[in-house]
Amino acid sequence: MSMDCLVVDDSGVVRKVARRILEKHGFSVREAADGALALQAVEQAMPRLVLLDRNMPVMDGIEFLKNLRARYGSSEPTVVMCTTEAAQERILEGLEAGADEYVMKPFDEAILVDKLTMVGVLQA
Amino acid sequence: MSNATFQFIAGIVKQRSGGVLGPDQAYMLDTRLAPLLKRENLASLDALALKLRGPASDKLAQEVAELLTTNESHFFRDGKPFDHLKELLPALHKARAPGLPIRIWSAACSTGQEAYSIAILIADAQDLDPSMKARRFEIIGTDLTRAVLDRAKEGIFTQFEVQRGLPVRALMKHFKQIEGRWQASERLRGFTRFEQANLLQDVARFGRFDVVFCRNVLIYFDLPTKARVLNGIAAQMAPDGALYLGAAETALGITDRVEPLLGQRAVYRPVAARMARSA
Structure with a gap:
């Protein structure tokens, strides 16, 4: 059974690169271009993994994450942030x-x- | 490059670092020595070989050996030895008299990721068990290559490097961001010392070790050299110490001075330990 991963990034190029890598490692991949669309995708089905960009229009990654954890608790899904924001305080x-x-x-x-x-x- | 040139340069590497360059690695001479050829204003590897055969070429030969010695490193590489060490550290702490340091050797330490991974385990173990804070821990990193040792001493790593094997929480706890790069904390650096050493020469000066990491080093040596290195390491190990080899390496059939630890992959102990226990 393949694992479900939701790739959340406003860049289609990044989503495509992530999809290629993740599918190679057995994931089935869904995509969302912002935090609001990602929340809808989670409502439809809880993914095993979320690969999450930070800076996005409509709803950014941090706001999505706070919403996600408030609604569904901290145990699932596993969230890996994937962003250019590399300053220590941002991390x-x-x-x-x-x-x-x-x-x-x-x-x-x-x-x-x-x-x-x-x-x-x-x-x- | 003529075959004679390849054989000659491979011979320099073998003699100085013990590393064996196979014919399939001839491309490495082109890629790694290109900047040196440019700097020395040499037209080809054959011209370099000619210069190396000439007088006063010792420094150049050392540089060539260093450039052709593989340095590949990331944090917590292979995972398993570190899982084992995490369990071993408290046990060694209990077994050792107070005041006696616990000494760990990172052989062929390259830019220091292995040594700093060990330092992270020590710091975290101390935070879990404050009695370990009174214990002195020493991590000695050695390598043949001066340039990597300078980097290891600084403990500064690029964004790319800290992503290889290092969990983000360990990065936040133990590193400080400096202009886009990451420096190991003073606490981590306080555990470490880095020195140039050749595994084929006198390493006895570093004294006795409780734990030795010698991973992905033996693969570059031929059989007699592997035996020489392993015997040298075994001679310096505490009887209840642990030797970690690379996941794809073995000491079996090479030396009887160390034996595998039952149920563990690539973890060895000095043979004298068993003899002492059964006596």
Whole structure:
């Protein structure tokens, strides 16, 4: 059974790159271009993993994350933030909002797989 | 590049770092030595070989050996040895007399990711068990290459490097961001010391070790050299110490001075430990 991953990013290029990597590792991928659309996608079905950008129109990643955790608790889904925002205080903000891991863009397959292994979504 | 040039340069690497360059790695000479050729104003690798055969070429030969010695490193590489060490640290702390330091060797430490991964485990173990704070921990990182040691001493890593193997919470706890790069905390750096050393030469000067990481190093050596390195390490280990080799490496059939720890992959202990226990 493939694992469901929701890729949330306003860049179609990033979503495409993430999809390619994730599908290669057995995920079925859904996409959302902002936080509001991502919340709708979660309402339809709870994904195993959310790969989450920070800066997006309509609803940004932090607001989505706060909403997600407030509605569904902190245990699921696993959320990996994937963003260009690499300042220490920004990362801490993401963790406080409920992110499990953090990938700084630009990323590659090795880094993403490494991070997904750290959070136990992929096996070592 | 002529075959004679390849053999000659591979010989320099073998002699100085113990590393074995196979014919399929000939491309490495082109890619890694290109900047050196440019700097030395040499037209080809054959011209470099000619210069290396000439007088006063010792420094250049050392540089060539360093450039062709593989440095690949990321935090908590392979995971399992660190899981094992996490359990071992409190046990060693209990087994050692107060005041006796616990000493860990990161052999072929490259830019220090392994040494700092160990330092993170120590710091976290101390936070869990404050009695471990009174204990002195020493991590000695050694490498053949000066340039990587300078980087290891600074403990500064790029954005890309800290993403390889390092959980973000460990990054937040143990590193400080400086102009887009990340420096290991003073606490982590306080555990570490980095020195240039050749595994094939005198490493006895570093003293006795409780734990040795010598991972993904042996793969570059031929069989007699592997045995020499392993025997040298075994001679310096505490009887109840642990030696971690790379996941794809083994000491079996190479030396009887260390033996695998039952149920563990690539974890070894000195053989004298078993003999001492059964006596």
